[in-house]
Amino acid sequence: MAYWLFKTEPDTFSIDTLKQMNVACWEGVRNYQARNMMRDEVKVGDQVFIYHSSCKDIGVVGIAKVVREAYPDHFQFDPDSPYFDPKSDPANPRWVMVDIEYVRHLRLVTLKRIKANDALHEMPLVQRGNRLSIMPVTEQQWQEVLRMTGQF
Template structure:
């Protein structure tokens, strides 16, 4: 979506607020949280291959009564092994993942600010956002790219 490899890119990252909300992220040390539990190869590949420190993030609350964008954040680290894949007590345990060659990765996300909730319904109502991946039927990815014009429009709607 971006035509230069070094240009800042933008992402929408979904989190269930009862697991990690924008408030939780802002309350964390340095307002930074590890983005654990990604168990989709395409989302993992975005983190590993595409996302860079400083990229913009729309912090999206999902699987809740009113899903939507709840804050602005940024990518704060490179990827590393997600330790939850090796923890048998974790909901994200993966018995097939090898510590020598981890299957699942995480990166850190730094919350910058909480916003008003920009609901999924409100996103759907804006014709300028018609191509936003999160609005596509059947999309269940926890991480999706947001093009620069959609990022700018969303920031306008949040003012």
């Protein structure tokens, strides 16, 4: 099992939305490096931190788990979708998505607290210039973020 951090803007898709849906596709990834991780490394059973960005309370807000591995992101073929990619070929899709299932909400662990924690200084989230929407998390980093919630 691996650990991941998936970023989302809560105005678009939040941990509350995921809880209501229970299972949702994680679509719209349009960065090749993030796509490659999702396509090649994200597996069923992997644990995911849901991270809210571009909002008032930026940080880790919940946990999900991967329930379906990478498959073609159908939004790339929909001209009415903001994720439409006219260069993507249905015979060789450029973009993929995975399905995740809600596990639980967490007490917010803010980006500021994560950055201030020496045990998390190598986490991709806090590295300069790293703006990927999907990032790996080590087991030690996972456990440290959980500890920071005060729930575990």
